Each structure stands twice: as C-alpha cells, then as structure tokens.
Amino acid sequence: MTATLEPTTTSDAPAATFDSLNPANGDLVGTHPIATKAEVDAAVAVARETADWWGNLSFDERGEFLLTWRSVITRRIAQLADLSNRETGKPHSDAQLEIVLAIDHITWAAKHAKKVLGPHRVAPGLLMANQAATVEYRQLGVVGVIGPWNYPVFTPMGSIAYALAAGNTVVFKPSEYTPGVGRWLADTFSEVVHGRPVLQVVTGLGETGNALCTSGVDKLAFTGSGRTGKKVMAACAENLTPVIIEAGGKDSFIVDEDADIPKAAEAALWGGMSNAGQTCIGTERVYVHERVFDRFVAEILDQAKDLRAGSDAGAKIGPITMPSQLDVIRSHVEDAVAKGAHVALGGPDAIGERFVQPTILTHVPEDSTAMTEETFGPTLAINPVKDMDEAIRRTNATSYGLAGAVFSKKRGLEIAKQVRSGMTSVNSIIAFAGVPSLPFGGVGESGFGRIHGPEGLKEFTYAKSITRQRFKPPMLLTTFARDAKTDGRAAQLITLLHGGKKTIK
Missing domain, CATH: 3.40.309.10 (Aldehyde Dehydrogenase; Chain A, domain 2)
Known part of the structure; x- marks a missing residue:
C-alpha cells in the first residue's frame, strides 16, 4: 500500500488537481491531486487501523524504523534538496541545511522516546506510602500535521518524527506550494515500513487542510500564519481535537x-x-x-x-x-x-x-x-x-x-x-532550533504547544498514571466502613504534616 493517498472517483470525471510551480521562474515542478473530504477521512481511517500495529511495537522497534528512514534521507539528501530548491526557490545549500537539521531531530526522537515516555516511578507521599506509583505516556493514535512551505522538511519533521517516535500514525498535509517534498517524505518512509500506511500524505489546498482538521484525528499540529491558525482551531473545535499552533513572529x-x-x-x-x-x-x-x-x-x-x-x-x-x-x-x-x-x-x-x-x-x-x-x-x-x-x-x-x-x-x-x-x-x-533536546514554540499570537525535545514527544501522548498497592494501608480511607477513630487519626496526621508553618528550602 502506498503511503500517498491517491484520489478515488465514482465517475469518469477526472480528479481535481493543482500544480506546484518553481517560484524563481514559474516552471512546472509537479501536478498533484486535491484530496476531498471523503479521501481525507479514508486516509485517517486507514491510519487508525495501522495504529494498532505501529503503536504496539516497542520503542526500540519503532526507533529502528525511524533510524533506517534517517539513513535513507541522508543517502538521498541531494535528491530531496533539489526538489526543495525547485518548489521553494531557496538555494540548494539552504535546502540541504534544513534537511541536515531534520535528520538530527529524527535521530534524537528515535533514540530518546523510550527514556522520555516509558514508565517512571514517582514518590507516592506519606498518605499513600503503601502504593507504588508510576506514570507513562501513551500514544494518542492518529496525528494530523499541516506543514508550511518555507521549511518544508525541517518544520513538519518536528511534529512528524516526534509523533511517530511516540507511537502514533500520521496523516500529513503539506503546503500547496511544496506538495512534492511532502510526498517524497511519505514515500521514503513507506519504503522503510514495507508499504504500511504509517505516514500518509494528502495533498490539496485550504479545503483539504480543513478536512484534516474535522477528520477526527486525535491531535493536529499546525504551522503557518496566525490568521490561518485561528481557522484551524475553530475547525478542530468541532470534535474537541487538541491542537499545537506554531504561528508567526516579529522576532x-x-x-x-x-x-x-x-x-x-x-x-x-x-x-x-x-x-x-x-x-x-x-x-x-x-x-x-x-x-x-x-x-x-x-x-x-x-x-x-x-x-x-x-x-x-x-x-x-x-x-x-x-x-x-x-x-x-x-x-x-x-x-x-x-x-x-x-x-x-x-x-x-x-x-x-x-x-x-x-x-x-x-x-x-x-x-x-x-x-x-x-x-x-x-x-x-x-x-x-x-x-x-x-x-x-x-x-x-x-x-x-x-x-x-x-x-x-x-x-x-x-x-x-x-x-x-x-x-x-x-x-x-x-x-x-538546532538543539533537538530543546522545546520549540512560542507564546501569545506566536502560538502554543511545543515540538522538539522531551516536551515535543509528550505533546503527542497522554499521561497514564497507575498505582499498585504494595501492602495493607495503616489507615483505609477509601471505604464506607471508615469510622470516627480513623477520621481522627487522618486529621492528626495531616495536621502533623502540614499544620505548622514551613519554609521552602
């Protein structure tokens, strides 16, 4: 199965398409399908089915796939840089630079997801001293990513690689100015995972992006203007879909x-x-x-x-x-x-x-x-x-x-x-931006949420807290059999612990 969603039609009418042009000279770079609402929904449905396989792999197994993808991109860096050069117009060396940074981020996410997201023991406190407490971070399921055209590899990769490392499948809508770059990324990842639709691309214009917002993905990461970001938030609100917004700046x-x-x-x-x-x-x-x-x-x-x-x-x-x-x-x-x-x-x-x-x-x-x-x-x-x-x-x-x-x-x-x-x-x-372990994002009209670093991994998960009783509690408080004597002991204990004035050291 290809990682790129191809349009389906129910009649002999040709599917709608749009052209990607070289902004330096107007030359045609490629022609791409405009994915409809039905096609976007279908891609998300396929992603949800595939999430069972991808999400149940171990961190190490997913990491190996990501590191292999990193190596494929590295070996073909000139090819990807040439495509980015033609779609964005940026100098080939600048296109290569952003790919180099993206490769480093893929590597970091693949190698650190287990440490950041795996089970961690936490102190239960004196009141719950009989409990063993742990927290781990579980994948959300399907993540939608709407990427920009100015850095068509590095910027969306801050969401794609980290969401994948966390165990999610991804449906990616690249900018209509750089659809070829998005397709290239999805197709090379498809090679690595033997055709499984773990990372899919849906190409199109604003309507396709809106369709992804309302498709029922478990989270959506958007990079673009603040004006469009507000529209993304409004569309995602229909399904209470949480969002990450990386908007503009006046730095x-x-x-x-x-x-x-x-x-x-x-x-x-x-x-x-x-x-x-x-x-x-x-x-x-x-x-x-x-x-x-x-x-x-x-x-x-x-x-x-x-x-x-x-x-x-x-x-x-x-x-x-x-x-x-x-x-x-x-x-x-x-x-x-x-x-x-x-x-x-x-x-x-x-x-x-x-x-x-x-x-x-x-x-x-x-x-x-x-x-x-x-x-x-x-x-x-x-x-x-x-x-x-x-x-x-x-x-x-x-x-x-x-x-x-x-x-x-x-x-x-x-x-x-x-x-x-x-x-x-x-x-x-x-x-x-070049330090993978640092969170990336802004405040105010520059957006909210973070990509990159431990915070970027956690953005694409939910916290799962678990307690396990290790021995019988000295005072059983969660029962209707609790008597006045137990209530008194609980009050004495909490007063002893927190009733006096303490200084913070």
Missing part, C-alpha cells in the same frame, strides 16, 4: 554596547535575509545600544554589499515563494519610509516580481507595520536604544512571542531571560 535582535559588533552584524544579516527572510524565527527588528549604533549599521551594510537575491549560482537569496507576500513586504517598506524611516539599503524599488533584494531600514517608527506586523521578507528594521531596558521594553511590546537573539559579552543571559518569547539565543542566531 527582535538586541545588541548591547559590549557586543562583538562584526559577529553581531553577521548574525543579524543572516537572521534577517536567509531564506529570503521567510523564517518565522528569523530576525525582523534590531535594537542596538546607541553607543555602538553607527558602528553596527556601518558593519552590517559592509557585509551586505555583495548580498543579492536571484536564481543564479552567485545569488545567496532565493525568490519570495508565495507571490501574495510581495504585496505585504512592499506595503511594510513603503509605510516605514512614509513615516520617516531612513533607507540604508534597498527600499521600495528593491521589490520585484519574484525577488526582493536585501533591504535595511534605520530609525523606523515603532508604530509602522514594519515594526508591528510580520513582514516575512529580506528586510531589517534597525533602531537605536539608550540602554538595554529600552531594548527589552520595545522587544516585548508586541503580541507575538516566538524567538529572538541577544548579543552581549556580559549581560547576554540576563537580557535573554527578560525577553517574552519561547526561545532566545545568546551570541548566536537561532541556535535553539
């Missing part, structure tokens, strides 16, 4: 006066421009201590002078994958300039029909959309601040709370702890 980059300026500029430039700025955890706002502001701007402009977007081998930035985003980028840049921002590099004229050249603005008004809304393009807004308190205050003055970075030799950790976000890197850029 800041803080530079203290003692920072290594060349390194900070290098990190900010990459954080803002890599993947054409189409990174939810990328840099959009930069706050620099006023004492080093001019040095920082001069340095980043010097490093950016040869950086450009294009489809040739010398270009390090690809196209804007989603055409409608071009209007968003243009409106943000024009709004900032109209309100008084200084154009240090690029500007409104840098926005073309497919590509956006690197754009750096300084002294950007805090009420401009370039500072308040997610731009998702190769732009940076750099503003001076009088001190780190102001940098923190401005950083936190947003409804988003996904990620960020701090560059400071002495106060980096102190500043990072005051930033309201799910993730912050100190003296590096997005390093947390």
Whole structure:
C-alpha cells in the first residue's frame, strides 16, 4: 500500500488537481491531486487501523524504523534538496541545511522516546506510602500535521518524527506550494515500513487542510500564519481535537554596547535575509545600544554589499515563494519610509516580481507595520536604544512571542531571560532550533504547544498514571466502613504534616 493517498472517483470525471510551480521562474515542478473530504477521512481511517500495529511495537522497534528512514534521507539528501530548491526557490545549500537539521531531530526522537515516555516511578507521599506509583505516556493514535512551505522538511519533521517516535500514525498535509517534498517524505518512509500506511500524505489546498482538521484525528499540529491558525482551531473545535499552533513572529535582535559588533552584524544579516527572510524565527527588528549604533549599521551594510537575491549560482537569496507576500513586504517598506524611516539599503524599488533584494531600514517608527506586523521578507528594521531596558521594553511590546537573539559579552543571559518569547539565543542566531533536546514554540499570537525535545514527544501522548498497592494501608480511607477513630487519626496526621508553618528550602 502506498503511503500517498491517491484520489478515488465514482465517475469518469477526472480528479481535481493543482500544480506546484518553481517560484524563481514559474516552471512546472509537479501536478498533484486535491484530496476531498471523503479521501481525507479514508486516509485517517486507514491510519487508525495501522495504529494498532505501529503503536504496539516497542520503542526500540519503532526507533529502528525511524533510524533506517534517517539513513535513507541522508543517502538521498541531494535528491530531496533539489526538489526543495525547485518548489521553494531557496538555494540548494539552504535546502540541504534544513534537511541536515531534520535528520538530527529524527535521530534524537528515535533514540530518546523510550527514556522520555516509558514508565517512571514517582514518590507516592506519606498518605499513600503503601502504593507504588508510576506514570507513562501513551500514544494518542492518529496525528494530523499541516506543514508550511518555507521549511518544508525541517518544520513538519518536528511534529512528524516526534509523533511517530511516540507511537502514533500520521496523516500529513503539506503546503500547496511544496506538495512534492511532502510526498517524497511519505514515500521514503513507506519504503522503510514495507508499504504500511504509517505516514500518509494528502495533498490539496485550504479545503483539504480543513478536512484534516474535522477528520477526527486525535491531535493536529499546525504551522503557518496566525490568521490561518485561528481557522484551524475553530475547525478542530468541532470534535474537541487538541491542537499545537506554531504561528508567526516579529522576532527582535538586541545588541548591547559590549557586543562583538562584526559577529553581531553577521548574525543579524543572516537572521534577517536567509531564506529570503521567510523564517518565522528569523530576525525582523534590531535594537542596538546607541553607543555602538553607527558602528553596527556601518558593519552590517559592509557585509551586505555583495548580498543579492536571484536564481543564479552567485545569488545567496532565493525568490519570495508565495507571490501574495510581495504585496505585504512592499506595503511594510513603503509605510516605514512614509513615516520617516531612513533607507540604508534597498527600499521600495528593491521589490520585484519574484525577488526582493536585501533591504535595511534605520530609525523606523515603532508604530509602522514594519515594526508591528510580520513582514516575512529580506528586510531589517534597525533602531537605536539608550540602554538595554529600552531594548527589552520595545522587544516585548508586541503580541507575538516566538524567538529572538541577544548579543552581549556580559549581560547576554540576563537580557535573554527578560525577553517574552519561547526561545532566545545568546551570541548566536537561532541556535535553539538546532538543539533537538530543546522545546520549540512560542507564546501569545506566536502560538502554543511545543515540538522538539522531551516536551515535543509528550505533546503527542497522554499521561497514564497507575498505582499498585504494595501492602495493607495503616489507615483505609477509601471505604464506607471508615469510622470516627480513623477520621481522627487522618486529621492528626495531616495536621502533623502540614499544620505548622514551613519554609521552602
């Protein structure tokens, strides 16, 4: 049985399809079926049947399948990177980088699921001292995953690999801009599990995603815009399906006066421009201590002078994958300039029909959309601040709370702890994403729930608590035969344990 759901028809009418196009030149990459509601429901039904087999394997057995899949992806990394390059337009080397990170995450999930999710003994406390208490984490059953187009391998893998390692089967709806990548992942996993539909792909547009939300999956993991995330939550609410939402960000980059300026500029430039700025955890706002502001701007402009977007081998930035985003980028840049921002590099004229050249603005008004809304393009807004308190205050003055970075030799950790976000890197850029044991996710309008790390494994399970009586209790409290004497002894014991004022050590 193939891991990719093929459309079924009840008449001679051809199944509906859509095309995947190369955003760099408009070339056709592939044609894919639009899965209907009935077809999505059928995929979930098949996944539920297969869950009995997959979920009853041991952690070690599932781990072996996942590690084999990891090896297959590793051996074919050039093939997958080429497909990602054609569907997203990102440079081949960037496509390879996200696959490398995904491979590392598959490995971690496969090797740590047993330790994180297996039975653990817990202390029963004095009142239940006669009980042996354990907790373990059981798979939910079938997990739905709706993935994004900007990192079509790394981002959904944070849900897929961890859900599989926890013992769930998965139905994956990739972005309509990168369906080929999703199909490739499912087909290679199908090879590993000898055709069993443990990981299936349903391709399509928004209606297909909505169908997955209402299909009765046991949990749904979504990555995308906050606006679409709200629609996902509303659809999932019909069946009380729990969700993980990884939405957008307006991440800041803080530079203290003692920072290594060349390194900070290098990190900010990459954080803002890599993947054409189409990174939810990328840099959009930069706050620099006023004492080093001019040095920082001069340095980043010097490093950016040869950086450009294009489809040739010398270009390090690809196209804007989603055409409608071009209007968003243009409106943000024009709004900032109209309100008084200084154009240090690029500007409104840098926005073309497919590509956006690197754009750096300084002294950007805090009420401009370039500072308040997610731009998702190769732009940076750099503003001076009088001190780190102001940098923190401005950083936190947003409804988003996904990620960020701090560059400071002495106060980096102190500043990072005051930033309201799910993730912050100190003296590096997005390093947390490459650490498989760290949870990944945001707060506020950046979403909720976590992928990666122990928390990411537990997201796709439910806790199962078990007590086992080891010996007869000194006081049997759970019986109608309990008498006044027993009640008195219980009251004396609880008073002895908790009636006095205690200090926390």
